[in-house]
Amino acid sequence: MKKVYKLKKGLDFNLEGAALASDCANGKSVPTLPLPQVVAVRPTDFTGVQPKLVVKEGATVLVGDALFVDKATETIQFVSPVSGVVSRVVRGERRKLLRIEVQADKSQQYKQFATKSPAECAAADAVKLLVESGLFAFVRQRPYDVIASPSDSPKAIFVSAFNKMPLASDFNVACAGQEEDFKEGIRLLARIAKVHLGISPEQVNSPLLPVSEACVDIFEGPNPSGNVGVQINQVDPINKGEIVWTVGPEAVVFIGRFLRLGHVDFTRTIAVAGSELKKPTYLKTLIGAPLKDVLGDNLKRTEHVRIINGNPFVGEKADLEDFLGAFSTEVCAIPEGDDVDEPFGWIAPRLNDFSTSYSYFSRLLGKNRSYNLDCRIKGGERHIIMSGEYDRVFPMDIYAGYLVKAILTEDIDRQEALGIYEVAPEDFAVAEFVDSSKLELQRIVREGLDRLRKENS
C-alpha cells in the first residue's frame, strides 16, 4: 500500500495558455523540432558549479564530450548535447562563463560508452556511469540545492514525478512512450541509495508505475506539493549533516535512455505555454536549443512579451536570443505588462486579476477560471507586515517567515535551527507570489544558501 500524504497548504490557480495534455493524446505524437543549427550549454544552470572550460573555440566535439568541468571536483563534466564545432564561448562581467555554443553537424556523432544493466552495478559503478556520461550534472543535492558531489553518499534520492507550478509541463505527457527508460533510470539510482518517488494521485494508474525499486509515495494537495523539497520534508526531513540527492524526472529519463542506447541523448519533451502564444503545445527538442527555434512563429507579438525559461513561478526571465535551460521543462510567454497603465489599481475591483486575498472578488466568479497575468509586481517592496501569509502556502514544517528573516539578518545559527538545510528557492515560489510585501524570496533564499555553503566549506 502506498502512503498518501495529504497537504492542505499551497495554492492552485489556472493561467491562460496552458499546454494541454489532450492535444498530444489521441494517438497524435508530440512534434519534434528539427535539429537546431546552434545549441548552447549554460554553466549558470548548474547551481553551485565553478565552471572550468575544457574545450577551445573551434574544437570538434561529439554528443557526450565534455565542454567544461566543475573546478572543485574536476570529475563532474558538463557535456555537449550535439556533435559539431564549438563556435563561441560567451563570457559576461568579470569573465563569467555564460554559455558555450556548439554549431551542430548535419549528422550527429555520439560518444559511445560501455554501459551495464542496473542489476550488475554496485553503488560506485552507478555513480561512475553517471559521472562519465555527464549525466551526474543533473543530480542536485540538499542542503543548498546545488549540483551534488559524486564523492558523497546520500541518505536517499528523491524524484518527484509531477509539477504543479502554473503552466508547468505535465510529466506524463513528457514521458509518454519512454516509461521504460524512466523505470530503468530509477533502477540505476536505486543502486546508489534508497529512491523515493513522489507521484500525484492522478498518476497512480499511469504507465510510470510500477517501479518496485523505488518507494512510491502519493502527494495530494495544491502547488507546491510537486516540489521535491516539500516531499522530502514530509517523508524524511533532512537533518544537519545529512545529504539527500534530488533528480528531476526528465533527467531520470535521460539516464534510462543512456543505459539503453549506450550514449547520451538530451532530447526532452517540453511544454510551450502561455497566453502570448498562438497555440500552446508540447514539442520535442534538445536541451540548449535556441528559444527562437522553440517559439518559432508561435508568438502573438514580440514586444511587451515576457519569455520565460521555465514556468512563471520558478523560471528565469529570458529573451529570443536565449537557449533552453538544462533544467527547463517548459518555455512560457506571457504579457510583460510594462505597457499597462492602470489608474487606482490598489482600490479598483480588478475582476480579471488573480489574488489570494479576499479583498479581490475575482475568486467569486468561479474557481476554474483562467487568468491572464502580466509580470507587473503590482506593489512596492515593504518590510514583512502581514503575518502568516507565507505559512498558508508553505507545506513544510518550517516557519517560513522566521527563516526568511534569519536569512536577511545573516544569522547562520538561527537559519540552521529553523531548517534552512531542507529548503530550496523553488519551495518559496508560491510564498513569493502571494507576498503582499513583494519581497524577492527566491533570490533571498538563494543568496542565503550560497552564503551558508561558503561559510560551511
Added chain:
Amino acid sequence: MIKKFFDKIRPHFEEKGKFSALHSVFEGMETFMLVPNTTSKSGVSIHDAIDSKRIMSFVVIALLPALLFGMYNIGYQNALAAGQLENTSFWAMFIYGFLLVLPKIVVSYAVGLGIEFTVAQLKKEEIQEGFLVTGILIPMIVPVNCPLWMLALAVAFSVILCKEIFGGTGMNIFNPALCARAFLFFSYPTSMSGDNVWLAKEQVLSLGYNLPDATTMATPLGEAAANHPISASLNDMVLGFIPGSIGETSVIAIAIGALILLYTRIASWKTILGVFVGGAVTALLFNFAELENNVASHMSCWEHFATGGFCFGAVFMATDPVTGSRTEEGKFIYGFFIGLLAILIRVLNPGYPEGMMLAILFMNMFAPLIDYCFVQRNINKRLARMKKK
C-alpha cells in the same frame, strides 16, 4: 491622461530637478494614482494583485462605519445633554460631529504623513502606507474634546518614537495608534479621562448647542469605576449612544468593520476570538468572586464588551499584524491575554476605568515571547530529530 501628466512633471522630481527634495512625495502620489508598471526581475514572474496599499485601504474602509457613527454620536450626545434631542435632525447632529472630527483627522494625517514623507525622502525609500491606518485610528480613540495641538504632539511622538525609530511600518514593537493614546493619557490625564471630556459643548457653524461648562457626562466605565451603577441601557451601549472616544462606542458599527476585516482575512479571527474568550472568562470569574464595593466586578461579560474600547480594541488594535503575535498558534493566546488583562485592569485598578489600551500595549510587548515559544518548539523538534539518528 494621468500617465501623461506624471510623465510631464517627472523630470522636475528626478535627482537634479527643481523639486528633487520632494521625490518621495512624487513617487507616492504616482503609485497612488497609477499602478507602477515595474515588472519582476528575479524569482516569480507573476505576482498576486495584493499589496500593502490595498490591505491598508481595506482597514480604513472597515473603520469607516465606526467613524461615521462616531460623528453622529457626537452630535447626538450634545443634543441629548442640551435636552434638544427631539428638535434636532439626524443631519444636523451628524454634520456637527463631522465638523468636530474632520480637523482632528486632517491634523493627524498632516502631521503623520509629513513626518513619514520626510523620513522616506531622507532614507530614499518609498513612502510606506502604514500611517494611512494609524492616521485615522488616532482621532477615533481620543475624546471629542482633545485639543488639536495635543493630538499633533501625540501623532508626532508615536510616528517618530514608536515607529520610525524602529525602521518603519513592519518593524515597530508597539501599536503606534495606541502609543499616541498612551502618550496623551499619561501626559495630559485631565484631557483624556474624567467626566468632562466626552461631551462637545460648543457650537460649530451655528450647529449644535452651547452647553454650560459644568455639564458633565460619564462613560459607563467611568461610572463603574466610581462605583456608581451604570445608567446607560444595554441597548444604547450596543448601538453606541453612549459617551466615549469618538469611534469606540457602537458595537454594531465595529461589527460591520470586523466582518470586512475577517472576510478579507486581513484580521486574524484567532486573535479576535481570543480577546473575547479571555474577556468573557475573566468577567465571569469576577462575577463569581462577588467583590464588595466594586461595580465593575459585577458587570456581565456582555456589558464589558459593549462598553469602552473593548470591541474596538479587539477588532482594530489587537489584530495589528505587526505588533501582535505572528505565529498562527500564538494568535489565540495573544488575544486571550489581552481580553484577560483588559478586564483585570477595569475591575481591579480604580485609577484607570478602561484597560484595553494598556492590555494591548502590554501584550504587544509579550507577543514576541509567545512566538518564541512556538518557534522554539519547532526548533527543538528539529534538534530532537537529529539526535535520534
